[in-house]
Every structure is written in C-alpha cells, then in structure tokens.
Amino acid sequence: MEGLELLGAADALADQYITFRIKNIDREKLKYKLGGTSGAVAGPALSIIDTAPKAALDLIAPIIRSTAKDYGVDTEILISNVPPSKGGRALSEFWPGLLTGGVFIGVGVLLVRLVARPK
Numbered sequence: 704m705e706g707l708e709l710l711g712a713a714d715a716l717a718d719q720y721i722t723f724r725i726k727n728i729d730r731e732k733l734k735y736k737l738g739g740t741s742g743a744v745a746g747p748a749l750s751i752i753d754t755a756p757k758a759a760l761d762l763i764a765p766i767i768r769s770t771a772k773d774y775g776v777d778t779e780i781l782i783s784n785v786p787p788s789k790g791g792r793a794l795s796e797f798w799p800g801l802l803t804g805g806v807f808i809g810v811g812v813l814l815v816r817l818v819a820r821p822k
Contacts, residue, residue: 733749757784759815767780768780
C-alpha cells in the first residue's frame with residue numbers, strides 16, 4: 704500500500720464501493736489453471752455452487768474477509784442477487800409530512816365549522 708499512500712489514496716478508498724459480477728465461468732479453463740487436486744475439485748465444487756449460489760458465497764465471504772484482513776485491508780462484503788441501488792439522496796420526510804399535516808388540519812377545521820355552524 705506504499706504506492707497508494709504516496710498518492711493519498713489509502714484513506715480515500717474507504718469510501719468506495721466495488722461490485723464484482725461473475726458473468727461466466729469457463730470450467731475447463733479454471734480446472735487447467737488451478738491444476739492438480741484443486742483443478743479436480745473445481746468441477747464438482749462449481750456444480751454445488753450452481754445449486755445454491757448465495758449460500759456458497761455466504762460461506763466463502765468470511766474466508767475472503769479474513770484473508771484480506773491478513774493483508775491489512777478491512778472489508779465489508781455484501782452479497783445480493785440485485786445490483787446496489789444507484790439512488791442519490793433520500794427524499795426528506797419533513798416536507799411531505801408538513802403538507803399532509805396541513806391538509807388534515809384544514810379538513811378538521813372545515814368539519815368543525817360545518818358541524819358547529821348555527822342553524
């Protein structure tokens with residue numbers, strides 16, 4: 704992280720969210736690159752992951768988190784089936800609440816005047 708610290712980016716990265724999406728896995732290429740016992744296990748492991756992907760990722764997340772922590776990187780891993788929201792600032796509840804309250808008070812005053820009107 705020395706290079707990043709020289710650029711002043713070590714603390715700035717704490718505010719960034721990075722989403723990785725796995726679009727496709729070439730099983731044969733993965734087996735070849737892993738090689739040996741890991742390569743032999745890759746095919747059946749991917750079959751198991753295909754049946755319950757979220758559960759498999761939930762099991763792997765703590766391992767990734769602890770490995771990153773060994774390198775001095777504190778992470779937060781969120782696993783979801785949908786991409787994160789790109790929404791900006793949330794709408795304040797003050798103005799809609801004020802408008803709704805004003806309407807209720809206006810209707811209440813109108814009803815009281817109609818009921819209390821002398822005959």
